[in-house]
Amino acid sequence: MAGLYLHIPFCAHKCHYCDFFSAPPAGDQLATWHLLLERNLRLIGTEQRPEIETIFFGGGTPSLLSPAQVSSTLACCRELFPLSQNIEISLEANPGTLTASSLAGFLAAGINRLSLGIQSFDNKYLQLLGRGHSAEEAAKSFMLARDIGFTNISVDLIFALPGQGPSDLEQEIEKLLALSPEHVGIYGLSVENDTLLQEMVTRGQVAEVDEETYAKSYLQLNRLLSAAGYEHYEISNFARPGFRCRHNQAYWQRKTCLAAGAGAHAFDATGYGKRSAIPPDLMNYQQQLNRGQNPAELLEEFDQRQAMAETLYLALRTSEGVDSAAFAQRFGISLAEAFPAALASLSPHLQQRGNHYFFTAESWLLYDHLISHFL
Numbered sequence: 001m002a003g004l005y006l007h008i009p010f011c012a013h014k015c016h017y018c019d020f021f022s023a024p025p026a027g028d029q030l031a032t033w034h035l036l037l038e039r040n041l042r043l044i045g046t047e048q049r050p051e052i053e054t055i056f057f058g059g060g061t062p063s064l065l066s067p068a069q070v071s072s073t074l075a076c077c078r079e080l081f082p083l084s085q086n087i088e089i090s091l092e093a094n095p096g097t098l099t100a101s102s103l104a105g106f107l108a109a110g111i112n113r114l115s116l117g118i119q120s121f122d123n124k125y126l127q128l129l130g131r132g133h134s135a136e137e138a139a140k141s142f143m144l145a146r147d148i149g150f151t152n153i154s155v156d157l158i159f160a161l162p163g164q165g166p167s168d169l170e171q172e173i174e175k176l177l178a179l180s181p182e183h184v185g186i187y188g189l190s191v192e193n194d195t196l197l198q199e200m201v202t203r204g205q206v207a208e209v210d211e212e213t214y215a216k217s218y219l220q221l222n223r224l225l226s227a228a229g230y231e232h233y234e235i236s237n238f239a240r241p242g243f244r245c246r247h248n249q250a251y252w253q254r255k256t257c258l259a260a261g262a263g264a265h266a267f268d269a270t271g272y273g274k275r276s277a278i279p280p281d282l283m284n285y286q287q288q289l290n291r292g293q294n295p296a297e298l299l300e301e302f303d304q305r306q307a308m309a310e311t312l313y314l315a316l317r318t319s320e321g322v323d324s325a326a327f328a329q330r331f332g333i334s335l336a337e338a339f340p341a342a343l344a345s346l347s348p349h350l351q352q353r354g355n356h357y358f359f360t361a362e363s364w365l366l367y368d369h370l371i372s373h374f375l
């Protein structure tokens, strides 16, 4: 059993805050991307053919692909790999890129989960972020997707925006809840190197929020979304019961995930695990595929200690936390024996339910600091 990640490194334009591997497509790069993905998939298929439980078209902006391209890529997946009967197939979509006909096409192609990057329902913030859509267009895209038949829609929001106070955030959530998505991703604005946003901060045009505001906003989102029936099942993710993202859950559980597309990352769970990546270089990617070479490069091969640490800190991102009995069975050593000092320092923050140790939302605010004991 495995997941499959497909990277689409193209965006109509670059958002001011984004440092992901994506750029406006040049020439016929977008029109021919599915052909490269398919060549890449065939190379993977010569080495392994696990049953695929989830497929994720991520980006970049996968909704720039045509439904015919998505359909052709999925037909290639079907030909190469056994697909689970109840497979989850997600596609990240940007509101400005969707039409009734493209949405109907994606649904007919087999996409059964849409992840819509709305980011904010306030046009002032959408402009600051450099998004290519308005709040009205975003809500319209959501409703169109719903009308066309998507029954599993996720919405991404960015919080901790400059000057965003509790009442702004309450309005964001009010507008979000009016759409009633099945899943919500929340990301605190992070000022990344070499982005326009960083320049704006350096020039003093934009002020980052302080730690206290960030923490208050995060806990406010936790309260409002929990009260509306969403489970805060991972640091940045909320879902209605039955609608957790199975593709991302597999990542936090260190399950095998194949990957195609320049900039994509894969994980092979055999042994203690290996992580590989396809370098974010479009020219090199195409040349290697033309020569019949697998473009993936090994990034890290885990030993037992590294695998134990990663098992623990990825599990602590989730509301289930780490299952100490499963951990001991998997590694032949208990959590307490494996990490005595680190666990002692974590213990004030850890909650226990049966064999599971987990963080609450308050502790997730300190996640980066807390897991530094295991890195």
Ligand SMILES: C[S@@+](CC[C@H](N)C(=O)[O-])C[C@H]1O[C@@H](n2cnc3c(N)ncnc32)[C@H](O)[C@@H]1O
Residues within 6 Å of the ligand: 017, 018, 019, 020, 059, 060, 061, 092, 093, 094, 116, 117, 118, 119, 156, 157, 158, 187, 188, 189, 190, 191, 192
């Ligand atoms: C790489 S994007 C891909 C999805 C799609 N292209 C979009 O922008 O809607 C995945 C998510 O990461 C979040 N994100 C990316 N860069 C971020 C940043 N610097 N700070 C906070 N969130 C960020 C956004 O919420 C975005 O929806």
Ligand code: SF4
Residues within 6 Å of the ligand: 010, 011, 013, 014, 015, 018, 019, 020, 022, 059, 060, 061, 094, 117
């Ligand atoms: S659309 Fe998404 S991936 Fe593309 S630049 Fe904007 S945030 Fe980055």
